[in-house]
Amino acid sequence: MLSSNDLNKFYNISDFKNILKEKLPQKKFLKILNKSDYNKQIITLQSELVLLQNWIKENNKRVCIIFEGRDAAGKGGAIKRFVEHLNPRNSRVVALSKPSELELGQWYFQRYLSNIPNPGEIVFFDRSWYNRAIVEPVMGFCSNDEYLLFMNQVNDFEKMLIDDGIIIIKLWFSISKEVQKSRFVSRLTNPLKTWKFSNVDLEGQKRWDLYSKYKTKMFDKTNTDIAPWKIIDSNNKLSARIESIKYVLSICDFKNKNSTLKENKLSLSIQDFIQIDKKQLKILNKSKSLINLLSRKNTSISKTIRYIKYERELKKLQVEMIRLQNWVFNENKKVIIVCEGRDAAGKGGAIRRAIQHLNPRKFRVVALPKPNELERSQWYFQRYVHHFPKDGEIVFFDRSWYNRAVVEPVNGFCTQSEYNTFMNHINSFEKMIIDNNIILLKFYYSISKDIQLKRFNEIKNSPLKKWKYTIVDSNAQKLWSKYSIYKDLMFKKTNPDFAKWNIIKADKKIYARIKTLELILKNIPYDKKTKIHSKEINF
CATH class of the missing domain: 3.40.50.300 (P-loop containing nucleotide triphosphate hydrolases)
Known part of the structure; x- marks a missing residue:
């Protein structure tokens, strides 16, 4: 645990990382270091995404980004980081629920076509028409004839969209069976994530090998030159988010590209550590506090303490918001x-x-x-x-x-x-x-x-x-x-x-x-x- 003397010493020698490395267990130190580095990287990449969106809007481009992968692979978390600072009037997230009776009677691609991007817009598909390539046949939600028809049509369907000027980017988030299971357990024990768990998730573990079989078939058939799959290793959620954003940015040569790539440096002074009481010191020794100090610009001890207290209070209220939402839905x-x-x-x-x-x-x-x-x-x-x-x-x-x-x-x-x-x-x-x-x-x-x-x-x-x-x-x-x-x-x-x-x-x-x-x-x-x-x- 860091003492107030350690903190003062750190600012006398301007070497926070070395002090943390000396005082903390290696696993905790690396976790804090990785998260703080991630925080700095993600802000920079999100700034580049804003420039990309401006280019898309100014040039009336249409961009469709598909997020696929097993349940709990981190698709939603990645999408959240993509859209966090984008203009919502020129970007959309499409996460369709199961098809209605009317939609079941329509051409399979029809309900997705009603959500493809307009000129100047980015659309993020949190699962897409590729439901029919894996999830539906694995879970018995479509017939074999429907599956085969989809596999015969999907490449031509995507070629028509691309020939019409739509940019299609396909991302597959890949995780191991063990990591998926651990994330399911986390969903069940974390009140902020419980709503994510479904019976389909449970079946995903039981039918892992069958899922893998259909996944391989999908890659073999649909990994075309004009619409290739980018496989993202998402056993580590943070690196998966960074890699997926970097890949999307690499696809387009937009105006002022890489102009925001500047290092985010600490800017604290020793005065920040004067008169820290035991209660404040306990808060500062939490991983979130140390990450905050390492990764945020123009921060201070008082700001960090206020932020951590705010986060605690916010989390309690957000748990109640889930309860309220469940009540709204149930009633x-x-x-x-x-x-x-x-x-x-x-x-x-x-x-x-x-x-x-x-x-x-x-x-x-x-x-x-x-x-x-x-x-x-x-x-x-x-x-x-x-x-x-x-x-x-x-x-x-x-x-x-x-x-x-x-x-x-x-x-x-x-x-x-x-x-x-x-x-x-x-x-x-x-x-x-x-x-x-x-x-x-x-x-x-x-x-x-x-x-x-x-x-x-x-x-x-x-x-x-x-x-x-x-x-x-x-x-x-x-x-x-x-x-x-x-x-x-x-x-x-x-x-x-x-x-x-x-x-x-x-x-x-x-x-x-x-x-x-x-x-x-x-x-x-x-x-x-x-x-x-x-x-x-x-x-």
Whole structure:
């Protein structure tokens, strides 16, 4: 265990790694070192992905990235790192559930074709049409004739897409039987991962050899020159994420490629270690704290301690969010969570923490772009209603119909008549939503003018975030007072007892994120006895 003297000594000689190597067991030291190196690498690669996305958008490219592999191979975790800092309006993750009766009667590729990328877009398939190559025949979900037909057609199908200009990248995440089993056990014992485990997972272990047989057939048949498979060794999740992102980046020769590849260096001073008490020292000796100190720019002891405490509190709330989601699904409830606030108020970050460990097939985040010509001619609420939840689903609106209450009139995007009509109808609209048994929560993230300016400057200078800065953002500071006037009118008019606003002070992002989850859990009357853990499984 490191002492305060060790920490002071480290900063006198500027050699944290050597001190850690001397004081920690080798296994723990290597784990911390690997994770800190990974953290630095992933940020750099994600910056390159933002540049790639810009190139795709500017050149109207269409990119389809397929993630395949055995259950628990790390596909979802890799996709999460791919999309973490991308513009969600030009990227999508497609994770289709089992086909409906209607889809079962259609051409097999049809439901996938409805999700292929539009010009300027990247689509990530978390499993794809290759379900029919392995999972379906192994599990008996298709006939042998259906399997053979797919295998005879898939190469021609992909050639047609590629000839039409779509870039197809196919990734296979490969793990050993032992690693898969250990990850299944982890899913069953970790409340944040339990929802991932299914009977298909269990059968995957029992039918390992049959799975391998069909996997080999798939590679032999579909590893073509125009659409080759890239096999990613994913026994180590961290290296698999790095390797998969590097491979995708290598496929395209985009503008400013490799321009963000700069080393992330420590920037702490010895003053950071003065007056550390025993409780703080105990926190600092946790692996997460040491990783944080090694891998984050411009950090400090106080920041690290706050971050670790925040992570602990967040995890507890995220476990309850899983319980809430299970209740929503089991009881066929429908939930809408509206997130509003000034630009750079932290709405997106709060939503990401709320959904971080939820089952992605049971929630959606809706962040609509500006309306097209057809939508402008429709009833104003129509394009939002189109995204309302189905039974058992939670929908988060990252900005909503309340655009017309503040953003649109402030920036001249609607007429006074359109604004007046909206304000006259909004309460009745939300009353109808609630009367139709949809749970509606409304959050407003409030920040000061100085904090907004500070965040805008950070966004403009960040290779990961600068895509967020828009013309509307550039006008937000000079229109601050006008925003305030319309915001106050919105609160005065649209805060009835049946649909009240929850105002969250968001100058401190970590406070706002915690408060968001607390208020969701407080305001939705879920059964706190709803089970999270699956029953015990014997492999």
